[in-house]
Every structure is written in C-alpha cells, then in structure tokens.
Amino acid sequence: MHxxxxxxxxxxxxxxxxxxxxxxxxxxxxxxxxxxxxxxxxSGEYDRHDASEWSFVVMARTKREVESLCSQIEDKIQRTVEGRVMDVVQEFL
Incomplete structure (x- = not known):
C-alpha cells in the first residue's frame, strides 16, 4: 500500500x-x-480571507496509482477553484 x-x-x-x-x-x-x-x-489558513490550505491523503496499491490520483486532484482544482494555486507539496509516506 502506498x-x-x-x-x-x-x-x-x-x-x-x-x-x-x-x-x-x-x-x-x-x-x-x-x-x-x-x-x-x-489544513491551514483557517482565519485568513485571502488564503487557504487543503490537504489530501491519497492511498492506493501502487505508487503510480497514487501519483495519478494526485495529478487528477491538482488538475481538477486548477479548473474549478476561484483562486490561484500558490504551492503544491506532495509527500510520500
């Protein structure tokens, strides 16, 4: 499991x-x-009006599946959120 x-x-x-x-x-x-x-x-910036931070825990059988899901999440957010993505951090456990 990854x-x-x-x-x-x-x-x-x-x-x-x-x-x-x-x-x-x-x-x-x-x-x-x-x-x-x-x-x-x-996961952060709770009280700020002009910023937000969200975390996603992604789990799958292979690292490739996890990377694919993370990529899908990023792509969908870029298309749907009314704001600018300033930073993306991906950490494998």
Missing part, C-alpha cells in the same frame, strides 16, 4: 470574508471525499 499527502496552498485575491472564501473553495469534500482512496481536509 500513501501520499498532497497539500495545496491557495491565494484568493479580493476575497473579503470567510463566507466568500467558503463559496470559492466550497465543495472540496463533495468533489474529492467521495473517492474511498482520498481523504480531504482544510
């Missing part, structure tokens, strides 16, 4: 409230949490 932690940090320019932040970032759990191989949570 496990990776994928952490993404976002910049949310012009975001003025936590409510607006949730609207821009909202749906992460619904989009990615349905996959039994992925666990997702907001």
């Amino acid at each position: 496990i990776a932690i994928l952490t993404l940090r976002f910049s949310l320019p012009g975001c003025a409230s936590l409510k607006e932040k949730r609207q821009r970032i909202g749906g992460m759990h619904e989009r990615f949490g349905r996959n039994p191989s992925v666990a997702v949570c907001e």
Whole structure:
C-alpha cells in the first residue's frame, strides 16, 4: 500500500470574508471525499480571507496509482477553484 499527502496552498485575491472564501473553495469534500482512496481536509489558513490550505491523503496499491490520483486532484482544482494555486507539496509516506 502506498500513501501520499498532497497539500495545496491557495491565494484568493479580493476575497473579503470567510463566507466568500467558503463559496470559492466550497465543495472540496463533495468533489474529492467521495473517492474511498482520498481523504480531504482544510489544513491551514483557517482565519485568513485571502488564503487557504487543503490537504489530501491519497492511498492506493501502487505508487503510480497514487501519483495519478494526485495529478487528477491538482488538475481538477486548477479548473474549478476561484483562486490561484500558490504551492503544491506532495509527500510520500
């Protein structure tokens, strides 16, 4: 079994409230949490309006499958989140 932690940090320019932040970032759990191989949570920047950090724990039988899932997550986030991905860290356990 292979496990990776994928952490993404976002910049949310012009975001003025936590409510607006949730609207821009909202749906992460619904989009990615349905996959039994992925666990997702907001992992940082809780109180900042203009930034957010999310972590994904990805598990699969092979390292190649884990890398593929991480790549799919990154691609989908780039297309769907109203903000800029500032940093991506992928760590294998």
